[in-house]
Amino acid sequence: MRIHKEHILRQATQLFERAFPERQIFFRTRGEVRFARLSPLFQASVSVIALGLVGWTLTASISYLTDDNRVATKQQELKYVSHELNSLLVELERLKSSALDRAERLEARQKFLEKLAPSATLKAAVSQQSNQDAAGYPLLDGPLVMRPPLNLQNTSDAADVGMDKAHETDKEPAEDDLSSTQGDRLNESARLRPSGAQWKAANFANAAMGGLVISDAQAAPTLDLRSRPSSSEAVTSISESFDLIIEKLDRVERNQNRKAQALILAEQENIERRHEVIASLGIPYDALLKKMEPQTGTGGPFTSADPSIFSKVFQKLGELVFQRSLIDQAIANIPSHIPAAKYYISSHFGARIDPFRKSWADHSGLDMAGWRGEPIMAAAAGTVVTSRRKPAYGLMVEIDHGNGFRTRYGHMRSLSVNSGEIVKPGQKIGEMGSTGRSTSTHLHWEVWFNGALVDPLPFIEAALDVQALQQGRYEEN
Incomplete structure (x- = not known):
């Protein structure tokens, strides 16, 4: 083992001597020759320093390039x-x-x-x-x-x-x-x-x-x-x-x-109820709405609404609400107040035996018998068209209620309104009597729609329902 180490040391020494032999550098100045001796240890030291400088330069270059890549990343x-x-x-x-x-x-x-x-x-x-x-x-x-x-x-x-x-x-x-x-x-x-x-x-x-x-x-x-x-x-x-x-x-x-959706169902039910009430009066539904005039007190410039605001459900609901509002406007003109508080029906509308000629004739209204002086009231709001005496009717009042409705009140003892006067529902317009072509004290009441006579009895029978619709209380009942 000792021989082996000595051999390695000798080989290393020989390699070092071959790599760094002793060198001499000669200088000649003015004919005089000088030399400098470079020992093997000095040569090895210079080589190590040179290698260190080269290594440091390479390391610095690599580090700089790496930093650039890192910054770019x-x-x-x-x-x-x-x-x-x-x-x-x-x-x-x-x-x-x-x-x-x-x-x-x-x-x-x-x-x-x-x-x-x-x-x-x-x-x-x-x-x-x-x-x-x-x-x-x-x-x-x-x-x-x-x-x-x-x-x-x-x-x-x-x-x-x-x-x-x-x-x-x-x-x-x-x-x-x-x-x-x-x-x-x-x-x-x-x-x-x-x-x-x-x-x-x-x-x-x-x-x-x-x-x-x-x-x-x-x-x-x-x-x-x-x-x-x-x-x-x-x-x-x-x-x-x-x-x-x-x-x-x-x-x-x-x-x-x-x-x-719930409101749509409710509106549909409300419209159906109004149809039933209108049908009970014997008035064609389409004819009633056709006579509707534009709502009073409305107007202004037209500005279209954004269609995206309302979905199909709300559009359907809006259509039903508008339809119901039209019906309510039409219903507002229907005669709904019974002209007399105390009465009994003495003769119906339509064909009957005429009390004077004793032959068949068409009765144009409804006879409501009662006490002399019984107050007679307007069946709906409107304008008095006629307030005077006519041969067949005696003392008579005719009121235009709008939307095709008119009512006549005949055989009255006295009149309480004048032509052109605006009356309210239930307002007194006269007193029950027996003037004109009459056998005894009674009120001859006629209801006209679109210029044609209609039976007044359904209006009496549906009076409470129509009043509830007009006052917005029908759904509560």
């Missing part, structure tokens, strides 16, 4: 993050616009539904609905918690500034610079409170669903990007909050459609 990552952030901001703006549009449409529908609230039948129809919407989801109660939004302009500008700094310096931003960039994204004077538009969408959703209204004092905690992992995650969180708002607005819309 960071710049690419920054561009990607900026692109993703801008995409999230665009999506956030879309969600905000969608929520506001939905809130405006639902608010218009809600106002339309509130117009129908005075009707007791419509209230009952809505109150009978279950606590689930049409899709089977339970209706929400309580306030909707909404996270506050980012300042979109500040966030976008901050991202652009951060990327510009990286391009200008061509180096990786330090941790302090990144913190500063995030700090620039905040408006320190106003810590990113929710905007009024977003509160409007959330407040309406809560109000329509019966929840508590969110006020500015009830705002969720303010947003600080420095306390979050990244601004993109913060924007994603706000985007999810808008999704919750839109989801609740969807439930509001389903709830409104459910109520509209």
Whole structure:
């Protein structure tokens, strides 16, 4: 073993001597020759120093190139993050616009539904609905918690500034610079409170669903990007909050459609009841509506409504409400007050034996016998057309009620109104008597529609129902 180590040491010594033999450098100056001796140890030291310098140069070059690649990679990552952030901001703006549009449409529908609230039948129809919407989801109660939004302009500008700094310096931003960039994204004077538009969408959703209204004092905690992992995650969180708002607005819309469906059924029932009442009077329904004049006291410039505000359900409900309003306007002119309080029917409308000639004749009205001096009242509001004596009728009053209706009151003892006078329903127009072509004290009452005589008896029989419709109390009964 000892011989082996000595052999290795001898071989190494020989290799070192061959690599670094003793050298001499000669200098000749003015004929004088000098020399400098380079020992093997000196040569080896210079070689080591030279190799060290070469190695340091290579290491520095590689490190510089590596740093450039790392900066380029960071710049690419920054561009990607900026692109993703801008995409999230665009999506956030879309969600905000969608929520506001939905809130405006639902608010218009809600106002339309509130117009129908005075009707007791419509209230009952809505109150009978279950606590689930049409899709089977339970209706929400309580306030909707909404996270506050980012300042979109500040966030976008901050991202652009951060990327510009990286391009200008061509180096990786330090941790302090990144913190500063995030700090620039905040408006320190106003810590990113929710905007009024977003509160409007959330407040309406809560109000329509019966929840508590969110006020500015009830705002969720303010947003600080420095306390979050990244601004993109913060924007994603706000985007999810808008999704919750839109989801609740969807439930509001389903709830409104459910109520509209109930109101449609109620309106259809109301229209059917009015048809039944009109049919009981013996008046053609189409003829009654055809004579309808435009509603008085209305007008103004025409401005078309946004068709997107009302869905098909609300359009159907609107059509039924308009149809019912036309019927109610027509019903308002129907004679519904019985002309006398105390009476009995002594002769019906139509064919009868004439009391004077004792032969068959057509009776043009209804004879209502009673006591002399019994007050005679207007069957409906209108204008007195005639108030004078006629041979067959005696003392007679004729009233035009509008929409094709007229009534005549004959054989009265005295008259209480004059021609051209406007009368109210149930107003006294005279007293029962036996003037004209009459056998004894009674009222001869005629009802005209579109210039033709109709039987007055159905008007007496349906008087209470017609009055209830005219006064808006029919659905309550």
